[in-house]
Amino acid sequence: MKTQFLSKFVTRPEAGSVMSFVAVILFFVIFGGVQLSNFIGAASWVNLAANLGVVALPVGLLMISGELDISIGAMIPAGSMSVAILSGYYELPIIVGILGALALGVAVGLVNGLLTVRTSVPSLIVTLGTLVAMQGVILSASVLLTGNASVALSAPEWSKAIFGNLVGGSYQIIILWWIGLTAVYFFIVHYTRYGNWIFAMGGDRDSARNAGIPTDRLTIWLFVLSSTSASFVGMCGAILFNSAQVSGGMNYIFNAVVSVVVGGVLLTGGFGSIIGIFFGTLTFAVVTQGIYFTDIDRNWSSLIIGVMLLVAVVMNNSFRKMALTGSKPKKEKQKLNTTRAAA
Amino acid sequence: MNTTNPVLELKNVNKSFGPIDVLHDISLKVHAGEVLCLLGDNGAGKSTLIKTLAGVHKPTSGQMLMDGEEVSFDCPKDAASRGISTVHQFGGTFPLMTIGRSFFVGVEPTKKFGPFTIFDRKTANETAVKAVKEFGITRIDDGDRLIGGLSGGERQSLAIARAVHFGARVLILDEPTAALGVKEATHVLRIVFEARKRGLAVIFITHQVMHAMTVGDHFAVLIRGALAADFRKGEKTREEITDLMAGGEAMADLEGEIESYMSAHEGHPPPPAH
Ligand SMILES: Nc1ncnc2c1ncn2[C@@H]1O[C@H](COP(=O)(O)OP(=O)(O)O)[C@@H](O)[C@H]1O
Ligand SMILES: [Mg+2]
Numbered sequence: 001m002k003t004q005f006l007s008k009f010v011t012r013p014e015a016g017s018v019m020s021f022v023a024v025i026l027f028f029v030i031f032g033g034v035q036l037s038n039f040i041g042a043a044s045w046v047n048l049a050a051n052l053g054v055v056a057l058p059v060g061l062l063m064i065s066g067e068l069d070i071s072i073g074a075m076i077p078a079g080s081m082s083v084a085i086l087s088g089y090y091e092l093p094i095i096v097g098i099l100g101a102l103a104l105g106v107a108v109g110l111v112n113g114l115l116t117v118r119t120s121v122p123s124l125i126v127t128l129g130t131l132v133a134m135q136g137v138i139l140s141a142s143v144l145l146t147g148n149a150s151v152a153l154s155a156p157e158w159s160k161a162i163f164g165n166l167v168g169g170s171y172q173i174i175i176l177w178w179i180g181l182t183a184v185y186f187f188i189v190h191y192t193r194y195g196n197w198i199f200a201m202g203g204d205r206d207s208a209r210n211a212g213i214p215t216d217r218l219t220i221w222l223f224v225l226s227s228t229s230a231s232f233v234g235m236c237g238a239i240l241f242n243s244a245q246v247s248g249g250m251n252y253i254f255n256a257v258v259s260v261v262v263g264g265v266l267l268t269g270g271f272g273s274i275i276g277i278f279f280g281t282l283t284f285a286v287v288t289q290g291i292y293f294t295d296i297d298r299n300w301s302s303l304i305i306g307v308m309l310l311v312a313v314v315m316n317n318s319f320r321k322m323a324l325t326g327s328k329p330k331k332e333k334q335k336l337n338t339t340r341a342a343a
Numbered sequence: 344m345n346t347t348n349p350v351l352e353l354k355n356v357n358k359s360f361g362p363i364d365v366l367h368d369i370s371l372k373v374h375a376g377e378v379l380c381l382l383g384d385n386g387a388g389k390s391t392l393i394k395t396l397a398g399v400h401k402p403t404s405g406q407m408l409m410d411g412e413e414v415s416f417d418c419p420k421d422a423a424s425r426g427i428s429t430v431h432q433f434g435g436t437f438p439l440m441t442i443g444r445s446f447f448v449g450v451e452p453t454k455k456f457g458p459f460t461i462f463d464r465k466t467a468n469e470t471a472v473k474a475v476k477e478f479g480i481t482r483i484d485d486g487d488r489l490i491g492g493l494s495g496g497e498r499q500s501l502a503i504a505r506a507v508h509f510g511a512r513v514l515i516l517d518e519p520t521a522a523l524g525v526k527e528a529t530h531v532l533r534i535v536f537e538a539r540k541r542g543l544a545v546i547f548i549t550h551q552v553m554h555a556m557t558v559g560d561h562f563a564v565l566i567r568g569a570l571a572a573d574f575r576k577g578e579k580t581r582e583e584i585t586d587l588m589a590g591g592e593a594m595a596d597l598e599g600e601i602e603s604y605m606s607a608h609e610g611h612p613p614p615p616a617h
Contacts, residue, residue: 191461193451196440200448203437210419211449271439 013264014276016315020262020308021283024290032294043170045289050178052255053281054233057185058226060260060277062123065222066202066269071112071127072230072256074134076249078104079234081138081151084244088153089146098159098235105231106224108134113220123223131253139246149246155239164240174236186274198222202269258305259284262312271316283308348411350375350544351396351427351513356405358388358395365391367569369405373513378535378545380555382587383565389548392565393515396546397429398422426512430502430519438491442483443468445490446505474504478534496527500534507538514538515546520554532558552585 028034055072062069079101087097112130116123142149155164165173189195200208201215209215230252238244263280265272287308291301349372358366365388373379383389394400396407398416407414409425416422419429437445444451447467454463468486475483480500483493490498499519506514516535520528528551535558539545549555555562562579564572564587572579572587579587 187459191456192459193453193462196444196448196451196462199440199444200437203439207436208448210423212420213449266439270437 013271013273014279015264016312017263017276017279017283020312021279021286024283024286024304024308028286028290028294028296032291032296034290034293039290039293042289042293043168043172044292045285046175047170047172048289049281049285050172050175051233051237052252052259052285053178053278054174054181055226055230055252056256056259056263056277056281057181057274058222058229059256060263060265060272060274060280061185061189061198062222062226063257063260063265063267064202064269064272065198065219066205067116067123067219067222068257069112069127069223069226070124070253071108071130071134072226073250073253074131074138075105075108075227075230076234076237076252077244077246078108078134078138079231080238080244081142081234081246082231083235084151084153084238085142085145087155088151088238088244094155094159094239097153098163101231101235102228105228108231109224109227110220112227113223116223117216117219142246150243152243153238154242159239163236164238166240172236172240174233174240177236182274182278189274194218199270202266202271204270255284258309261316262308264312264316266316267313271319280312349373349408350410352408352411353396354406354408356395356402356407358391358400359403365568366395366402367567369570371563371570371573373544373546374561375512375544376539376542377560378539378547378558379561379563380559381546381548381563381565382550382555382584386567387565388568389565390517391568393429393517393546393548396422396513397427397515426510427515428506428509428511428513429515429517430499430506431517439489441468441487441489442493442501443471443486446471446474446486446501446508450509470508471501471505474508475501478504478507478537480504480530480534494527495523496530499523499531503531503534503538507541507543511543513544513546515548517548518550519547520549520551528554552581555584556581 025036025039028039029036055076059069059072082101082104083094083097085097086092086100087094108130112123112127115121115126115129119126139149142151161173163173167173167175189198197208197213197215197218200211200213201218205215230249233252234244234249259281260272260277261267261280262283263272263278264276265280284305287304288301291298291304351373353369353371356366356369357364369392371379381389381392391400395402398419398421401415401417407416414425416425437448440448443464444462444467447470452463452466452470453460454466455461464486472483472486475497478500480497483497483501490501493501499516503514503516503519519531519535523531532554535545535547539558539560545558547555547558560576562572562574562576562584563570
């Protein structure tokens with residue numbers, strides 16, 4: 001009974017990320033001299049995880065559906081600049097700035113989605129195009145309109161309470177958004193038919209379309225979701241820090257993809273889970289921020305991330321192979337499970 | 344000869360891709376409760392023929408009739424909604440989905456959960472498992488297993504059971520036994536029998552003469568896109584069929600005949616020999 005539960009857990013998409021999360025914390029505690037209580041209570045890694053997580057969730061869904069969106073790198077500064085220019089520089093009501101930032105996200109998402117489904121250009125290239133284009137747009141718009149690459153914003157209290165507050169002195173309010181959004185995504189992806197559609201689409205787009213799934217519409221929706229989420233994170237940052245900069249956001253591309261892959265989503269699509277992406281993001285944040293709590297030199301965190309990413313890709317791939325080659329002899333399956341568990 | 348109206352009938356169907364003529368003047372009848380074996384060498388046009396039936400391609404000229412009424416499919420969904428269902432060589436196309444989920448892709452059963460409508464996993468799993476059980480495959484008992492974890496024969500069986508469950512009338516099987524071992528292939532053949540018994544018309548593409556002889560009621564041989572032979576069970580011996588299929592001497596002779604006929608008739612192939 002117990003072994004059955006274990007073998008069921010190991011074949012789940014989130015198994016790897018939960019195990020790597022535990023492994024990284026154990027590693028830091030045992031070899032880094034981390035005091036677990038200090039660490040758990042630290043805001044820095046939770047804040048990082050929350051900001052990243054809000055973007056990683058829709059990026060992960062896109063990857064499950066077989067697409068990639070790297071324009072998020074430009075949409076984060078685009079979101080913060082939009083709200084800062086509209087409500088800071090032009091002193092329009094904050095709600096205008098918020099809606100403006102989100103509308104820009106929707107617009108860019110629509111462009112990404114439409115270009116991806118209407119042309120046969122891979123979404124990596126389409127979103128590379130919008131990434132570079134949006135960087136240009138933000139910089140020119142900022143310089144043209146405000147004469148500056150950095151814009152101040154003083155948001156009213158109510159908007160800070162919702163989007164950009166520090167709770168308990170150091171916890172960003174976006175943590176609650178992240179947890180809430182994770183719950184919503186979890187419900188939709190794993191408990192409604194739309195989740196099934198996303199997995200089917202990532203497994204085989206043509207068969208999914210033939211089965212009556214509106215694949216084009218769904219793809220466009222997912223692009224709108226990721227672009228708007230990135231814009232949302234940028235907007236929250238501007239409201240929290242009272243200013244917005246043209247630069248920044250590029251590291252989100254890399255960080256989100258690492259979180260999603262460590263979270264057990266297959267690069268080729270068709271497989272993954274929300275819980276996996278959640279733990280993948282947590283693991284990423286623990287490694288990059290938790291390292292400050294250890295005696296380990298922080299430069300090693302890149303090495304750990306790199307190794308983690310490679311292990312995750314290899315693990316995801318061997319899992320895919322196991323699933324594709326059909327019923328395996330017992331021995332080989334066991335071997336596979338132990339390598340997954342060891343990683 | 345079967346006297347009932349054919350479920351599906353092709354009349355003088357041609358298909359070309361630009362300048363390349365792939366199917367020449369195909370006329371074929373498919374009856375309910377019968378297995379039509381489609382035989383032919385690689386590149387003969389078998390896949391093109393079944394893709395035309397399944398709505399992937401449109402015939403360049405000629406007619407397709409269902410129950411005597413002319414039909415035209417703009418996309419595979421059109422054909423599927425008329426009850427034409429294709430099962431590909433590797434069965435399920437979603438290897439990383441569970442049995443229950445992939446069975447119902449696009450037609451998910453739902454139930455109420457408070458104010459929400461959610462995917463009814465229990466019903467999906469139970470229905471899928473029951474559907475394959477009815478076809479005699481008892482090893483599939485957990486709808487939460489991944490399709491990719493099933494054997495090739497089980498996947499085929501599941502895919503066929505799925506087609507039947509959703510009301511298929513014409514079942515097209517593209518080399519279902521090609522990648523299978525003897526025992527697995529036997530499973531699939533048994534399921535083909537079961538589908539026929541339920542009154543489906545089955546179009547079965549295969550290279551294995553034994554499999555064709557076992558299940559076929561009616562045989563059609565394609566050579567370079569033309570119907571070179573169209574005969575019923577018992578009308579040809581196993582050796583003759585093997586020759587036709589394996590490109591033996593009989594095949595070489597036939598191709599020679601066709602070539603000389605084609606050069607003598609401005610590139611048109613001969614009419615099928617009955
Ligand atoms: N979409 C297409 N465009 C051009 N030629 C095609 C296309 N599909 C098939 N063909 C050609 O038609 C011929 C028959 O192919 P096919 O139907 O796949 O044969 P089979 O399934 O019997 O092996 C081949 O010569 C192939 O190159
Ligand atoms: Mg073929």
